Amino acid sequence: MKQNFDVIILGGSYAGLSAAMSLGRSLRNVLIIDSGKPCNRQTPHSHNFITHDGKTPQEISDLAKEQVLKYETVKFHDGVVVKMEKDSENFTIKTENGEIFNAKKIILASGIKDIMPNIYGFSDCWGISIIHCPYCHGYEVKGETTGILSNGDMAFEFSKLVFNLTKDLTLFTNGKSTLNEEQVEKFNQNKINIIEDEIEKVQHENGHIQKIIFKNGKEVLLQALYAKIGFEQNINVSDLGIELNENGFIKVDMMQKTNIPGVFACGDNVTMMRSVANAVAQGNFAGAVVNKELSDEEF
Numbered sequence: 001m002k003q004n005f006d007v008i009i010l011g012g013s014y015a016g017l018s019a020a021m022s023l024g025r026s027l028r029n030v031l032i033i034d035s036g037k038p039c040n041r042q043t044p045h046s047h048n049f050i051t052h053d054g055k056t057p058q059e060i061s062d063l064a065k066e067q068v069l070k071y072e073t074v075k076f077h078d079g080v081v082v083k084m085e086k087d088s089e090n091f092t093i094k095t096e097n098g099e100i101f102n103a104k105k106i107i108l109a110s111g112i113k114d115i116m117p118n119i120y121g122f123s124d125c126w127g128i129s130i131i132h133c134p135y136c137h138g139y140e141v142k143g144e145t146t147g148i149l150s151n152g153d154m155a156f157e158f159s160k161l162v163f164n165l166t167k168d169l170t171l172f173t174n175g176k177s178t179l180n181e182e183q184v185e186k187f188n189q190n191k192i193n194i195i196e197d198e199i200e201k202v203q204h205e206n207g208h209i210q211k212i213i214f215k216n217g218k219e220v221l222l223q224a225l226y227a228k229i230g231f232e233q234n235i236n237v238s239d240l241g242i243e244l245n246e247n248g249f250i251k252v253d254m255m256q257k258t259n260i261p262g263v264f265a266c267g268d269n270v271t272m273m274r275s276v277a278n279a280v281a282q283g284n285f286a287g288a289v290v291n292k293e294l295s296d297e298e299f
Contacts, residue, residue: 005031007290008093008103010081010235013038014276015267015283016109017064022287024071028294031101032068033093035080038111042207043127048135049277060276077101081110084239091240091262105290108235108242108250108258108265109283115230117149117174121202122227128207130225136275138165141224147171147212149199149227152178156186162226163190170220172212174199195220233269247272256286264290 007023009016012034023030038057046057068074079095084106086092093101116123122130130149131137138161146166150158151173163169170193173179177196179187187194197214202225204210212220231248243251243259249272250265252258258265266282268274 002092002100002102003031004090005029005075005101005103006294007031007105007107008033008091008101009107009109010093011109011111011267011269012065012076013061013109013111013267014064014279015111015286016107017061017068018280018283019107019109019266019287019290020068020074020283021064021071022284023291024068024074026287026291027073028291030074031103032074032076033079033081033095033101034076036078041127045140046276047137047139048275049280052276057276081235084236086240086260086262104262104294106263107283107286107290108237108263108269109267109279109286110233110235111268112231113234115232117227117229119174119199119202121204125202125204125207125209125225126227129204129209129223130202130227132227132229133274134161134165134226138162142166144168144223145221147220147222147225149174149225149229151175153183154228155179156183158226158228159187159192163192167191169193170195170222172199172225235269255289256282257289 006028007030009019009032012032016032020030020032043057045054047053052060081093082096083094090102091106142165145168147170148159148162149172155171173196175198177194197216199212200215201213202209203213209222209225212222240260245251250270252265252270256264256266264286266286267279
């Protein structure tokens with residue numbers, strides 16, 4: 001039996017819950033579908049979000065969910081979406097347990113899945129002492145012996161941000177460096193060491209990095225490591241023909257609209273600025289835009 005909603009939000013973390021609050025306060029009949037596996041589930045504390053600085057990610061999302069579900073028109077469903085379809089009027093969402101839901105609009109707040117490199121111990125430290133964002137975590141490791149795992153232009157630009165937080169810095173390219181001569185000279189001027197040796201493993205204690213061990217047997221002591229790693233979308237956007245940009249994010253306009261009418265996206269799946277504050281802001285705005293579109297159609 002199909003259940004009908006005004007809006008279905010795929011993803012019940014910060015962006016999705018924020019969108020749901022906007023819509024719930026606008027009396028929209030909303031369903032949030034979430035699998036319960038946020039990308040920051042290993043992160044011990046969340047930062048750079050005023051009023052919640054230093055809380056655990058779970059504390060923030062639990063409180064948000066409690067507040068959002070006080071709005072009677074918002075429902076939450078634990079599940080994994082396996083198929084999205086569209087007919088002339090509505091979208092149909094199917095879950096792995098066979099549930100079927102219909103909606104006039106969809107908001108993709110489904111986030112992304114990080115692709116861990118083939119380095120032993122790396123995933124155990126991800127979000128704890130191997131970190132992705134100097135704004136979210138950099139203050140807590142300021143001045144410490146720090147590494148960056150990256151290469152080329154991305155490594156060069158990222159190093160500028162990290163160098164502001166610590167001068168005890170090493171770049172690990174995990175293979176031949178693709179930095180150009182000018183970039184290497186800038187690293188040398190700032191006394192940032194470049195190590196091209198391939199990494200074998202990350203030695204750690206309960207996710208807290210201790211040293212990098214290379215395939216050639218060399219070791220480097222370390223307290224924190226920034227890493228730029230690959231990712232993939234958590235949901236199969238090809239079902240509806242949703243376009244991705246050149247970096248693999250869902251392509252949206254200034255109104256959080258995708259290339260498919262009636263489908264919106266917000267949060268980590270649309271931007272490299274992966275922060276709680278940004279996800280909340282985008283979700284809040286996306287919910288308001290969807291409500292405006294529904295109001296225009298119904299008036």
